[in-house]
Amino acid sequence: MPSTVVILGTGGTIAGTASNPADNVGYTAAQRSVADLLAAVPALRGQAIEAEQVAQLDSKDMDHATWQQLAQRAAFHLARAEVCGVVVTHGTDTMEETAWFLQRVLAPAKPLVLTGAMRPATALQTDGPQNLLDAVTVAREAGACGVVVVFAGQVHAAQDVRKVHSYRLDAFSSGDAGPIARVEEGRLRRHRTWPVGTPLGLARIAFEPASWPRVEIVSSHAGAGGAMVDALVAGGAHGLVVAATGNGSLHNALEPALRRAATAGVPVLRCTRCAGGALVGVSDAMLPAAATLSPWQARIELMLSLLAGGG
Numbered sequence: 001m002p003s004t005v006v007i008l009g010t011g012g013t014i015a016g017t018a019s020n021p022a023d024n025v026g027y028t029a030a031q032r033s034v035a036d037l038l039a040a041v042p043a044l045r046g047q048a049i050e051a052e053q054v055a056q057l058d059s060k061d062m063d064h065a066t067w068q069q070l071a072q073r074a075a076f077h078l079a080r081a082e083v084c085g086v087v088v089t090h091g092t093d094t095m096e097e098t099a100w101f102l103q104r105v106l107a108p109a110k111p112l113v114l115t116g117a118m119r120p121a122t123a124l125q126t127d128g129p130q131n132l133l134d135a136v137t138v139a140r141e142a143g144a145c146g147v148v149v150v151f152a153g154q155v156h157a158a159q160d161v162r163k164v165h166s167y168r169l170d171a172f173s174s175g176d177a178g179p180i181a182r183v184e185e186g187r188l189r190r191h192r193t194w195p196v197g198t199p200l201g202l203a204r205i206a207f208e209p210a211s212w213p214r215v216e217i218v219s220s221h222a223g224a225g226g227a228m229v230d231a232l233v234a235g236g237a238h239g240l241v242v243a244a245t246g247n248g249s250l251h252n253a254l255e256p257a258l259r260r261a262a263t264a265g266v267p268v269l270r271c272t273r274c275a276g277g278a279l280v281g282v283s284d285a286m287l288p289a290a291a292t293l294s295p296w297q298a299r300i301e302l303m304l305s306l307l308a309g310g311g
């Protein structure tokens with residue numbers, strides 16, 4: 001039975017430090033190494049765990065080169081016979097984007113678990129060590145698979161998870177779908193089956209990240225117009241995502257510009273700007289609907305689809 005867990009560090013608040021332990025917001029992210037984070041969890045001592053630093057950044061600055069490297073390192077370790085699962089420590093701000101990217105590229109048969117913290121490692125009551133412990137529990141769970149986010153005792157599927165709060169410790173939600181499971185004192189209480197997917201594969205992203213298609217996000221809102229869309233197309237955007245109002249509706253002054261973009265060969269994917277729900281009964285060949293995807297997931301989806309034609 002494989003029993004090794006590999007923890008890949010990428011930075012974030014979980015690795016952040018503040019000069020004042022009572023300060024939960026005035027800190028610098030990405031200061032402590034992943035080895036230090038592991039050492040701060042006594043319950044993990046003596047377990048078969050390896051730690052590797054892949055990046056050290058505030059996840060607001062996440063980039064495609066780091067995504068490529070992270071996907072390659074995660075795939076490498078997941079393919080090792082002795083490894084049962086991989087954990088990624090990550091900033092919370094773009095965790096849902098990285099989770100969706102990794103799920104679409106790898107959709108691994110073993111668990112690939114993202115976790116982080118809302119409070120820095122120096123906080124009086126930091127959440128990082130418990131989240132890391134729970135993430136390792138999920139990485140060891142028999143039958144677990146795919147990319148999940150483990151946070152504040154909940155296990156969220158990559159397709160459902162959203163950061164929904166700027167400050168609270170339970171900052172993530174799976175919306176209508178609800179979490180897959182909860183981690184309670186080192187044990188999983190499952191609510192539904194583990195989602196499976198078909199991986200696009202590492203070959204899809206084997207291009208120089210600087211050459212990956214540029215997909216931009218625009219939104220429909222009161223007072224919207226087409227100038228932004230026209231400027232993006234003129235500026236060489238390869239694809240557009242529009243965060244539409246409600247069930248995919250678009251401002252009258254914006255829609256013609258999006259149709260012009262699509263006619264000019266710049267694909268446009270439409271999704272809702274609502275925090276929850278899907279686009280229901282929306283069919284438009286020129287401005288196709290991205291169903292349940294958030295604007296940020298849809299951006300990844302369109303970029304990966306454009307990458308099928310090369311970098």
Ligand code: SIN
Nearest residue numbers: 012013059091092093
């Ligand atoms: C980050 O996303 O890297 C900083 C914020 C956080 O981790 O909560």
